[in-house]
Amino acid sequence: MKLNSEEQAILDGKSGTTMQKVMQTLLLYGQAVDATHMVTIEGEGHFSISGPFPGGDIPLYLLDELVDAGLRTKLPFTLNPKSPLDFENLGVTQAQKQEFKKMFRDETHYQRGMRKLGLRGRNDYTCSPYVFDGGNTPKRDMILAWSESSCVIYANSALGARTNRNAAIIDLLSNIIGKTPVFGLLIDEGRRANWRIDIETTELPNPQLLGTAIGKRVQDGIPYICGLDRFFTNQIDERARDYLKEMGATCAAIGAIGLYHIENVTPEALDQGRSLLLSDHRVHLINDSELQELVNSYPNMWDKQDSVPEKVMIGCPHLSLRELLEWTDRISGCLDKNGREKIAIDTVLVAPPQVLQLFREQHHAEHQKLQAAGARLSATCCEAYMTNRLCSSEAVLTNSSKLRAYTNARLVLDEQLVETIVTGNMQQSSNKTRLRNTKVKNPEEEYSENLLSKTQIPPTQVINIEKKVTTFHGRPLYPDNVSGKALVTRSGFNSLASFVDAMLNNSISAICSDHDSPDLYGRALTGSIFCIPKDENQLNVQD
Template sequence: MPSTPIRLQGRSLVEGAAQGTLLFADVGLSFWGGVDPATGEVIDRHHPLSGESLAGRVLAIPSGRGSCTGSSVLMELISNGHAPAALVLAEADEILVLGVLVAEVIFQRSLPVLCIGREAFEGLRGQGFARIEGSCLTLSGRRPNDQWYAADIPSQPLAPSTVRLNERDQALLDGAYGKAAKVAMGIVLRMAEIQGADELLDITQAHIDGCIYTGPASLRFAEQLVQWGAKVSVPTTLNSISVDQRQWRELGVDPALGEPASALGDAYMAMGAQLSFTCAPYLLDTAPTVGEQIVWAESNAVVYANSVLGARTQKYPDFLDICIALCGRAPLAGCHLDDQRKAGLIVEVPKLDSTDDSFYPLLGYHIGSLTGRRIPLIRGLENAAPHLDDLKAFGAAFATTSAAPLFHIAGVTPEAMDPAHVQDHPAQLPVQTLDGAGLLASWRELNSARHRHVDVVSLGNPHFSLSEFAALARLCAGRIKHPDVVLAITCGRAVLEQARQAGYLEVIQVFGATLVTDTCWCMLGEPVIPPTATTLMTNSGKYAHYAPGLVGRGVHFASLAECVEAACTATASGEPPQWLQPSAAKGNPSHV
């Protein structure tokens, strides 16, 4: 390591001073599902920092990725003393920054966040110690022997806002609409400045992801807004909460989780949000249309809204979503703008032979891992005719491994029916050509189980649609699951009633399935997952990624039909599907 300190200048996203051992990774990290909010341990078992503690260290990552709830997890860590000393990023990340800003407002605690750019970031590899003072980053091989204290560094006052405000915006900021709206507008403006927006826009609806319980801090934030008189100013739906509010006691959930998680949902409804509790708001009657300006959080919902519906939203962090819902105004930046919805990468998918429904989540997971923050234009599926459930599964897995809020599929998604509309300079775009070997490697990454036995079959991540219930009913008809296997499905209340009226639930319940509403598999644990269970099976690329860290079980990832078969036999094949067998993956680009 060098003996002479290295000094770099960056862009301070959150002012401050801190120092600590440098913890470096060249892969983005989703704080939700990737970091334990109570301890600061990295629990994403696919991440190079798995098992490391973030507490008190200077964390250097390219950016966040995955869930919008990362802001809530970071706020929890700041409030309970297990946060990193500072964050150093290659690219600005609104989700992580927002967690720090809310911690400042609610807990008067903060940490510096510095963006240094991609080229400088690569130079952090192998460094041992880091010190941040405002926009300056100093690197050294070991802790210096000087008597340095962060408290000795004067804080920098916030510069006056450069965002243009209309008369109502100014009234909100001045407190004319109450304290909650005043605080919310202040946070919206700070994020607008970070995003480079010089004005705000009206939005027609919001979807709130901050109703997921990550710990005491998330509940304190919501209840503080209620005490300050918060009321949403646009139609607002709620994401899945952390428990089935109607039957968490019957499911055996510990009251230490059930009570605050249910109270968190109640707090957001007290602000005027609708009782929807679904991670798939695009399945509701209120789903937006092409070109509609909205504010949605929940990563899979954001990607679906932008890509499949053609609506316009950023990948909004938890807490910024409710702040915008209170104001009805959002920064005019990112995917709200035409030029920010263009492709930054072309992905070529090889010609397909016969596949099953595990193809699209696997493809989304694999492409997401290649894109980073770039929006991909995917070519090669023009004649594949993916249906909406395929695109839902693709988008959820894509949002797990990518930081991008949008994808285009040539000839399929609305803005890419003519691919020229999403390409400014197609000859200059990098091209990534997929092959079977790469997809097979991603399949193996998702299949973490060490033996073929199956204890639990997990369906509904994202929440099941009516057409998925129809497909499951056909597969379950005339069959009974194995008595030692739990098959559980999560869905929204509205879709559950539709499935009941269509006659699908009777068949599925005779089969032996458990139906859970309001919450999702990313929040479920014991005892819905029996304590003795060691292995799960799912058709969700998203859950196959997160489950090893969230619930400590190995996972089999497969098609819906294979999941039903495993529920009957308590056994998984453990083999890739026929269309992905190694013989087809060895250098033959015409087969996937």
């Protein structure tokens, strides 16, 4: 990767030792992704790690070194939601409260450091920074270095800005330098679609289901979506914005999609149409039947399958003001229909601090109505709430496929969810849990047995093959000879969902906790070599 004179001077240490380390890191990153050069970042940053998330945060020693060197990002940045420490808004028990305090004991230190590094404001913590006036809403073609997957996909797709799905820490370091390696979604060719997704549903599909279906099929590709324009105009109004936010967040969580195009709706599709499709693109049709099959396939990951729901979390990603008002109307209407004054299940609606302030100040009557019904409002992170082992053991419902993918929360669609919130009655799923016969390879992992007992994945097919050799061709980052057990997955590899339980349990080895991966779920990951075919037809079952 070529550096200009200014960049080379930083690499040579002329801006200090810490800045030199920052440039060295970005250079290695650029070389790993085969970038040719760097480009100047033009918009404010948005970073995924907003607090001392157990096992996944920026190490405090690194944070302190950057702060002590007097470094700041070239432009201000916003962060993902704060840690779940607003206990009165979450309805936590005393035991849960103490566990959270232990988990996030470095919160004050962390937040102080992020403010010194360039955090835009004390309330700029949300995974939906573009849903309110004055938020972090980049302009078309603006070069960014963002990380939060739901923000990346919205900025690229709905706004037409340009950012790759950068890793945590890389996002911060890029914005300190003020430059990012040029590759992938920053260049025109990298934004062309390799899938055409035809939507043939009778009505506008649920965004959570559609995002899941697209994510599973496309994985890390770029879809060009046809047929959704029946339900939208060519202007992205608040309704369309919220739909794209929800659908995109799910595409990014279930797959690894950083950009989608919607025919006659999103900016680049409006300008370029189907010329965005690569000549060898693949085609997939999504209809009502596929989406219903998807609903029926979701496993029940609760510790006790027949538990009574204890909590509902709504707002992953964070709700807009329009969505918050919509949920207020839904809950109020359902209460009236059932002759009730209070909801039956503890429910938390989660939104940006700025949206909650607008809700309180400009929609006072609705705010009072929602609180009178017993619902709670918070600006925290739903996923972070579920990282507390005492919270994840609860029977939690959600309407977010992203939260369902990363935790044991059960997905319930909006229409049924509001009935359950109000009445406490849970419609039973037609699915029955099927136990997997695979034996856990690492018996020292206490949590693995719990994982395996809840999966619906059928028994693994074992095939003995003599002298079978499969060769994967790629560009080595660090050439070496290694050996290990091959784990082949045809459904992509979701690193966060796969390792999150091991991270939270401080395990010495990892059992895959991604319950959306039929090939890897419940298997020992430590010491294995992941074989991930680029094309789902590249390997057959014998491989």
